[in-house]
Amino acid sequence: MKALSILLRTLSFGTMALLAMPCFGQDEVTKPIEPIKEAAEKLPNDEPKATPQTAVTEPMTAPSAQPSEADMMKQMMELSKLNENHKLLGTLAGSWTNVVKMWMNPDPSAPPTQSSGTAVRKPLMGGRYFQADFTGKFPMPGPDGKAKEMDFKGMSLEGYDNVKKKFFATWIDSMGTGLMYMEGSYDPTEKAFTFTGEEEMMPGMKMKVREVLKVVDANHHTLEWFEDRGGKEVKTMEINYTRKK
Numbered sequence: 001m002k003a004l005s006i007l008l009r010t011l012s013f014g015t016m017a018l019l020a021m022p023c024f025g026q027d028e029v030t031k032p033i034e035p036i037k038e039a040a041e042k043l044p045n046d047e048p049k050a051t052p053q054t055a056v057t058e059p060m061t062a063p064s065a066q067p068s069e070a071d072m073m074k075q076m077m078e079l080s081k082l083n084e085n086h087k088l089l090g091t092l093a094g095s096w097t098n099v100v101k102m103w104m105n106p107d108p109s110a111p112p113t114q115s116s117g118t119a120v121r122k123p124l125m126g127g128r129y130f131q132a133d134f135t136g137k138f139p140m141p142g143p144d145g146k147a148k149e150m151d152f153k154g155m156s157l158e159g160y161d162n163v164k165k166k167f168f169a170t171w172i173d174s175m176g177t178g179l180m181y182m183e184g185s186y187d188p189t190e191k192a193f194t195f196t197g198e199e200e201m202m203p204g205m206k207m208k209v210r211e212v213l214k215v216v217d218a219n220h221h222t223l224e225w226f227e228d229r230g231g232k233e234v235k236t237m238e239i240n241y242t243r244k245k
Contacts, residue, residue, distance in 0.1 A: 080162070087127075094120075098134075104236065112238075137152060196210050209225070211226075
């Protein structure tokens with residue numbers, strides 16, 4: 001160990017002496033040899049030689065300019081204006097009677113249950129949104145398992161979002177405590193609104209749903225409701241609306 005220590009100190013001293021020599025023994029300062037070039041020259045002729053790399057610089061681009069407050073305010077005012085899509089929803093405003101058919105029996109050959117009700121649809125905030133209130137009676141299983149008519153109330157809020165460029169609809173009713181949200185579009189050829197969304201009637205049991213609201217004429221429209229049952233879409237409800245005179 002002692003001999004190793006002496007050897008290391010000797011090498012260290014020699015290295016320092018060599019580093020100091022250019023300062024005292026040379027009048028001109030020589031340029032250092034580039035490590036990559038030196039290593040390449042020492043390789044045999046049959047070995048690939050590396051070449052010194054030069055840094056590649058990319059032109060810097062200025063960040064995109066943000067719109068001014070005045071421009072943003074102008075755009076917000078434009079997006080707040082009503083258009084033809086809001087007028088489409090307005091054609092459904094008024095008081096309606098309806099006949100409801102529901103296919104809730106697992107047996108596809110079983111006839112649907114039928115009930116009736118009313119609906120009142122009215123504009124809100126100058127026609128930006130439309131609120132519909134539904135009332136009726138639905139046959140539901142009672143404590144004894146037998147069907148019993150129960151009072152039902154529901155409410156929807158519909159509109160057209162100018163920012164997203166989509167129709168939307170929400171739904172709440174007296175048979176639950178949650179809110180369902182759907183988005184959709186309008187097909188002028190079919191004169192039909194189609195909304196899609198997700199329903200969670202039981203914790204963790206989410207189900208895809210689809211609603212088709214078709215305008216028959218000024219005094220009639222229909223609603224069809226579809227649910228995803230094990231990867232297969234099944235029609236479970238149909239409502240036929242007639243405008244009250």
